[in-house]
Amino acid sequence: MATTITGISSMATKHLLADLAHAYASAFAQPVAIESTGGVAALRRIEEGEAFDIVVLAANAIERLAEAGRIDPASRVDIARSGVAVAVKAGAPHPSIDDESAVRHAVLAARSIGYSTGPSGAYLMRLFERWGVLQEVSSRIVQAPPGVAVGGLIAQGEVELGFQQTSELIGVAGIDVVGPLPADIQTLTVFQGAVCTAAREPVLARSLLAYLSSPEAGAVMQRHGMEPVR
Known part of the structure; x- marks a missing residue:
């Protein structure tokens, strides 16, 4: 063999x-x-x-x-x-993510926000800090455990708005991928x-x-x- x-x-x-x-x-x-x-x-x-x-x-x-x-x-x-994408539960309203301001608004309006332990999660925390909203949203942030997909948390209703590498969100049952982060705040790993x-x-x-x-x-x-x- x-x-x-x-x-x-x-x-x-x-x-x-x-x-x-x-x-x-x-x-x-x-x-x-x-x-x-x-x-x-x-x-x-x-x-x-x-x-x-x-x-x-x-x-x-x-x-x-x-x-x-x-x-x-x-x-x-x-x-x-790979870039970072935004997702919600299948059938849920899609927030506008057309530009940085729209994404910031979506984050502030979300009941819960999911992110990963990987590069996309680290970037998201830096973005929230730059926006000056990290303290405001900290109680609503859910970090997926290592090896657990953010998409799974969204599908199960544990997270309303999720951010992760596009490759990790594509094809996950029970979620809708709203789209990639807009160019002005996109990050490529x-x-x-x-x-x-x-x-x-x-x-x-x-x-x-x-x-x-x-x-x-x-x-x-x-x-x-x-x-x-x-």
């Missing part, structure tokens, strides 16, 4: 990597197993030396792993980038892949990363609300 290439990623790239790993496995008869979990947990597991061949996380997390000597810096590749220093199959890992960052992967990215890094 062929050796399996193993990997770990954050939830933001879960569905994208599942599709690309399946395509790679079919094209090259090479099994691939990528585990997706909360980004904080994935980062910690690699930092603690757990053995995976590749890791795919936000660029700042990959940089942290490079500084800790947990990945091969020369193997780093840009895989995809670049997700990178790298070969782990604990990799058991570093050569195969490099081959998989080359495929994940290839032009052929671009169409798959778009289906998942992401885009290639140009």
